[in-house]
Amino acid sequence: MTSIPFDIVGFDLDGTLLDTSGDLAAAVNYAIATDGRPPFPVDAIRPFVGKGAKVMLERALTASGGYDDDLLARMLPILLDYYEQNLAIHSIPYPGLLEAMTALEQAGLKLAICTNKAERFTIPLLHQIGLSDRFASVVGGDTLGVAKPDPAPIHEMIARAGGGRTIFLGDTINDIAGARNAGIPSIAVSFGFLDGPVEQLKADAVIHHFDELLPLLKNWLGGPA
Numbered sequence: 001m002t003s004i005p006f007d008i009v010g011f012d013l014d015g016t017l018l019d020t021s022g023d024l025a026a027a028v029n030y031a032i033a034t035d036g037r038p039p040f041p042v043d044a045i046r047p048f049v050g051k052g053a054k055v056m057l058e059r060a061l062t063a064s065g066g067y068d069d070d071l072l073a074r075m076l077p078i079l080l081d082y083y084e085q086n087l088a089i090h091s092i093p094y095p096g097l098l099e100a101m102t103a104l105e106q107a108g109l110k111l112a113i114c115t116n117k118a119e120r121f122t123i124p125l126l127h128q129i130g131l132s133d134r135f136a137s138v139v140g141g142d143t144l145g146v147a148k149p150d151p152a153p154i155h156e157m158i159a160r161a162g163g164g165r166t167i168f169l170g171d172t173i174n175d176i177a178g179a180r181n182a183g184i185p186s187i188a189v190s191f192g193f194l195d196g197p198v199e200q201l202k203a204d205a206v207i208h209h210f211d212e213l214l215p216l217l218k219n220w221l222g223g224p225a
């Protein structure tokens, strides 16, 4: 028995479990350089992330002079191929994540992932970081053909993990709205790829470091269930 009122802790990937911004920025910058556009600093790329690689590229192209459909169609495969070859050069778990995961597992909880990143990148990235064996389920942005904030991938993550009371952690409105749409409580991480104050996400709770996760869950007072 655990004193934590959940069976599954679900996580977003980019900006929540892993700081992938260095590798995402390198892929965007590689692609836009083929059109002669100057690189973005990593900090500028972070707010572009959260709705998949295509939206990330669209946002980068909008911010660097605009684009048409032909340019987007030419550049997207360049970005995707580069990223696939360079998934984990700079990407690292956020501080305290590995300890928090171990503590949650020892408390009897299952861990799961629902990301808007395509499976083609998600599965090898987790493998390269050494985390593939730790999650009861992993659902990507293309697993079902619909992505967060649609609740379907979060429901799928829960079902594939065996079902049970679930809480979801994320760094963007897609995650927090997705959890709300799925009828489960949420926690926003303030260290992710925010595009505004973390309070704007209106999650049920906020953590600033993974050290806060276990105590928060042990003392969870409820939130929408």
Ligand SMILES: O=C(O)COP(=O)(O)O
Residues within 6 Å of the ligand: 012, 013, 014, 015, 049, 050, 051, 052, 053, 056, 114, 115, 116, 117, 118
């Ligand atoms: O790849 C993305 O844009 C988003 O991925 P995330 O849902 O794990 O943040």
Ligand SMILES: [Mg+2]
Residues within 6 Å of the ligand: 012, 013, 014, 015, 016, 049, 050, 170, 171, 172, 192, 193
């Ligand atoms: Mg994210």
